[in-house]
Amino acid sequence: MEVGNWKLGVAKYNSVVMNNVIDFINTNRDRYVDELKEYLAIPSISALPQHQADVRRCAEWTAEEMRRIGLQNVRLIETPGNPVVYGDWLGAAGSPTILFYGHYDVQPVDPVELWESPPFQATVRDGEIYARGSADDKGQVFMHLKAVEAHLKQTGRLPVNMRIILEGEEEVGSAHLDDFVKAHKNELSADVVVISDSPMFDRGIPSICYGLRGLVYFQIDLRGTKSDLHSGSFGGAVANPAMVLAQVLAQMKDKGGRVKIPGFYDAVRPLRDEERAEFKKLPFNETRYRKELGAPKLFGESGYSTLERVWGRPTFEVNGLLAGFTGEGAKTVIPAVAMAKVSMRLVPDQEPDAIARLFEAYVAKVAPKTVELKVTRMHGGKPWMTDFDNPFVQAAGRAIEKGFGKAPVFNREGGSIPVVATFQEILGLPSVLFGVGLPDENAHAPNERLDLGNFHGGIIASAYLYDEVARTR
Numbered sequence: 001m002e003v004g005n006w007k008l009g010v011a012k013y014n015s016v017v018m019n020n021v022i023d024f025i026n027t028n029r030d031r032y033v034d035e036l037k038e039y040l041a042i043p044s045i046s047a048l049p050q051h052q053a054d055v056r057r058c059a060e061w062t063a064e065e066m067r068r069i070g071l072q073n074v075r076l077i078e079t080p081g082n083p084v085v086y087g088d089w090l091g092a093a094g095s096p097t098i099l100f101y102g103h104y105d106v107q108p109v110d111p112v113e114l115w116e117s118p119p120f121q122a123t124v125r126d127g128e129i130y131a132r133g134s135a136d137d138k139g140q141v142f143m144h145l146k147a148v149e150a151h152l153k154q155t156g157r158l159p160v161n162m163r164i165i166l167e168g169e170e171e172v173g174s175a176h177l178d179d180f181v182k183a184h185k186n187e188l189s190a191d192v193v194v195i196s197d198s199p200m201f202d203r204g205i206p207s208i209c210y211g212l213r214g215l216v217y218f219q220i221d222l223r224g225t226k227s228d229l230h231s232g233s234f235g236g237a238v239a240n241p242a243m244v245l246a247q248v249l250a251q252m253k254d255k256g257g258r259v260k261i262p263g264f265y266d267a268v269r270p271l272r273d274e275e276r277a278e279f280k281k282l283p284f285n286e287t288r289y290r291k292e293l294g295a296p297k298l299f300g301e302s303g304y305s306t307l308e309r310v311w312g313r314p315t316f317e318v319n320g321l322l323a324g325f326t327g328e329g330a331k332t333v334i335p336a337v338a339m340a341k342v343s344m345r346l347v348p349d350q351e352p353d354a355i356a357r358l359f360e361a362y363v364a365k366v367a368p369k370t371v372e373l374k375v376t377r378m379h380g381g382k383p384w385m386t387d388f389d390n391p392f393v394q395a396a397g398r399a400i401e402k403g404f405g406k407a408p409v410f411n412r413e414g415g416s417i418p419v420v421a422t423f424q425e426i427l428g429l430p431s432v433l434f435g436v437g438l439p440d441e442n443a444h445a446p447n448e449r450l451d452l453g454n455f456h457g458g459i460i461a462s463a464y465l466y467d468e469v470a471r472t473r
């Protein structure tokens, strides 16, 4: 199957109504791309205070679009942070209810000079649309809105009841979403959560994701002295915080890639043999993977394959480092401070709070008394895993097969969507994660993109999904 060449709508479906919906989608292909460009033009970067107004403008644009396509009760629901956009259609008495979740906020665009086209001027090249948020997650949210639109415009109804919530703080840790879910339990009552905020397994290999890693994120600040010092006058007399930071970080993993924090692995659910066997069956080419990443050699916990490492094993990573003189030329200085941002990806049954405590204790133990240490916990989320004998997962499988002409594979992912565990715990709802991004979509990086063939296939699959979910009852 080639880029932009999905055999759209070829799947035979005996319902005239569904065929009409699919015809509508096929006829409106170009319009969808034009509209998506408009959506992607709004720089809704939740991490940067100077974009706060844009984030709100994006929420309003989303709400307007939801009204346009015929959803009801559309409104912004305020939180202490960015608003949640809510809309529903509850006219399918007796049918199940889907709670669709996505996010309209995006990541910052730095380093902007590496973008081949401006991040907020969506540009189509070789059947892919390039823009920040194209894959993560506006493009995938829009795909569902267009599927809903096709049903409502073509038939005046949806086969299922639908509630949609789109948040504006996913990329900064969804700080207010747990409280939102608790406070709006009734408005969120549903049978299943649907999310499209992840990549598919590979180009031409659609997938359903049944596991996500969790996360705990920290900032480490070290101070050595009151101010920077001349490294000639003072070098050798005081500890250098940049050096100390390097030493502390070096003690987080051993040479075999195993995290050294005591107790870190205690709650890790071991990968089952059957699951490892399933991973092995997937068409994963390690050499191609390595080359695409531009890595001289892959590295990870010994005893595990690459997919096992990323999907089923926890890790410790340094996300950023700051210390001393980094400008052009040379400056002989001992920095007063050094800072690192670090995070740990977690797997079932690791608990973010418990891991956070283990990490804090370990850092306090390995950091020498020659520097002042401050450890600040930032955002995080629980890992999540579901089994796929749930009827909604099976329904999604059939829908994807109809949209993409190919049955999906089942995969786990290394990324995190903290609210998925919340939906399970607070609302008791299973989630179906059906993403149409690609592993090389450059999410969070320059030149983020979404394959337009996958976008259109995804609209069709989503339209079928609502119908298939209706048929579970």
Ligand code: BES
Pocket (backbone or CB within 6 Å): 136, 137, 170, 171, 172, 173, 174, 197, 198, 199, 215, 379, 380, 381, 413, 414, 415, 416, 417, 418
């Ligand atoms: N779309 C991603 C989540 C994702 C990434 C799922 C890769 C599957 C594979 C989401 O927007 C994201 O970036 N999540 C953050 C969560 C964090 C800020 C708590 C992540 O994983 O870093």
Ligand code: ZN
Pocket (backbone or CB within 6 Å): 107, 136, 171, 443, 444
């Ligand atoms: Zn993201």
